[in-house]
Amino acid sequence: MKITINAHWCKKCGICAAFCPKKVFDLGEDGAPSAARPQECIGCRLCEMRCPDFAIKVEE
Numbered sequence: 001m002k003i004t005i006n007a008h009w010c011k012k013c014g015i016c017a018a019f020c021p022k023k024v025f026d027l028g029e030d031g032a033p034s035a036a037r038p039q040e041c042i043g044c045r046l047c048e049m050r051c052p053d054f055a056i057k058v059e060e
Helices: 015-019 046-050
Strands: 002-005 025-027 033-035 056-059
Touching (some): 015 025
16 A cells, blocks of 8 residues: 655644554654554555545555
């Protein structure tokens, strides 16, 4: 899976990390998410659907 996070749109709320069943995301010290383990992504798109800023895109 390819996970893209638009840093300009992201407000660093952490919802993506909280909803990910496979714990793909890590949050930086400033709260910014990163897809630390994209190989673990199962493509459920919960991060994409729950992001209030539409800042995440998941592609196969």
